[in-house]
Amino acid sequence: MSTPKRIYTLSSEEAAEAENLTLRLAKEYSGPADEQLLRDLPLLAAELPVGQRRFLRDFALEDELGYAVVRGHTIDDARIGPTPEHWRGRPVPTPEFAEEILLLLHGSLLGEPFGWKTQQDARLVHDIFPIKGFETEQMGIGSTDTLTLHTEDAFHPWRADYLLLECLRNPDKVATIVSEPDLRSLDADVLELLHEPNFLIRPDDSHLAKHNVTKGVDAEFSEIDEMKADDNRVAVLYGSREHPYIRIDPYFMETPTDPAARRALQAVSDLLEASCLDVALEPGDVLIINNHRLAHGRQAFQARYDGTDRWLKRVSITTDLRKSHERRVSATARLI
Ligand SMILES: NC(=[NH2+])NCCC[C@H](N)C(=O)O
Numbered sequence: 001m002s003t004p005k006r007i008y009t010l011s012s013e014e015a016a017e018a019e020n021l022t023l024r025l026a027k028e029y030s031g032p033a034d035e036q037l038l039r040d041l042p043l044l045a046a047e048l049p050v051g052q053r054r055f056l057r058d059f060a061l062e063d064e065l066g067y068a069v070v071r072g073h074t075i076d077d078a079r080i081g082p083t084p085e086h087w088r089g090r091p092v093p094t095p096e097f098a099e100e101i102l103l104l105l106h107g108s109l110l111g112e113p114f115g116w117k118t119q120q121d122a123r124l125v126h127d128i129f130p131i132k133g134f135e136t137e138q139m140g141i142g143s144t145d146t147l148t149l150h151t152e153d154a155f156h157p158w159r160a161d162y163l164l165l166e167c168l169r170n171p172d173k174v175a176t177i178v179s180e181p182d183l184r185s186l187d188a189d190v191l192e193l194l195h196e197p198n199f200l201i202r203p204d205d206s207h208l209a210k211h212n213v214t215k216g217v218d219a220e221f222s223e224i225d226e227m228k229a230d231d232n233r234v235a236v237l238y239g240s241r242e243h244p245y246i247r248i249d250p251y252f253m254e255t256p257t258d259p260a261a262r263r264a265l266q267a268v269s270d271l272l273e274a275s276c277l278d279v280a281l282e283p284g285d286v287l288i289i290n291n292h293r294l295a296h297g298r299q300a301f302q303a304r305y306d307g308t309d310r311w312l313k314r315v316s317i318t319t320d321l322r323k324s325h326e327r328r329v330s331a332t333a334r335l336i
């Protein structure tokens with residue numbers, strides 16, 4: 001048994017290898033949703049430096065840590081160009097296609113990338129940067145308010161197993177917040193209630209029709225609407241009793257009417273808040289989140305809106321495409 005490692009820093013030779021690989025692939029494929037690229041990803045990932053690949057595999061298999069960082073990729077600031085004003089209306093491929101490929105390659109060592117028909121107009125690789133007019137929103141595109149702690153897409157049974165965030169720029173060192181609570185510190189009765197289906201987690205606002213192009217996706221948005229009002233109670237903790245997994249987004253959860261369940265949710269929320277750490281991503285960092293263990297968020301900041309804003313890329317990874325089979329149009333389709 002090796003102890004899990006938190007960070008892998010590439011040597012300059014490894015960074016050059018990874019960069020050459022992604023620049024080459026960016027010329028060979030048409031965009032992040034290129035069917036052939038998605039088929040080829042695991043084969044292509046075999047060309048990434050072996051140390052980095054082993055690090056990701058250890059992280060996944062040990063399943064101990066909530067997050068890990070691969071640091072030291074080269075980001076060509078001039079090539080990627082200014083931080084866009086919006087994720088809509090970008091060219092395909094974008095100038096940062098090589099960086100999107102890098103993120104997808106990391107993901108393919110952990111599982112299969114997928115996207116939501118109800119989020120960022122069904123794009124597979126998401127942009128996270130501040131957008132004018134959304135400053136106070138509880139979405140990745142907000143800024144002036146702390147993005148509260150959450151499991152990514154906590155409301156959904158097919159949510160990601162891993163969430164990957166890649167930093168393209170972050171001049172003000174705005175921190176991503178990570179919280180890896182020691183759940184064993186909770187009282188036994190609280191733990192018991194959290195392991196039972198007592199809780200309502202609602203879809204977050206990024207899945208609302210008003211934030212997306214809705215053409216042809218009516219059924220999916222209706223389903224999101226239904227999920228905002230249904231009575232599908234779920235457990236916040238699951239898996240082993242000794243080292244449980246967690247699924248939580250207090251901001252988008254209903255306050256339980258039962259006083260004991262309410263206290264249990266408050267206790268785990270307080271523990272999450274007390275377990276927070278800041279991780280300020282640097283350009284070239286890939287943050288790998290175990291979405292069954294980590295709650296994450298982001299510190300508040302002041303957007304610049306001058307092309308130099310913080311800019312991350314995000315992709316969701318599943319270890320089991322099959323569970324969403326009914327929703328995907330073909331065996332290899334990635335949108336659910
Ligand atoms: N507590 C929260 N703010 N939850 C929602 C998280 C933001 C959401 N994942 C987005 O894409 O923007």
Ligand SMILES: O=C(O)CCC(=O)C(=O)O
Pocket residue numbers: 128139140141147152175176177296297298312
């Ligand atoms: O901006 C960050 O560091 C995290 C963003 C995030 O959690 C999200 O967009 O869901």
Ligand SMILES: [Fe+2]
Pocket residue numbers: 150151152296
């Ligand atoms: Fe998130």
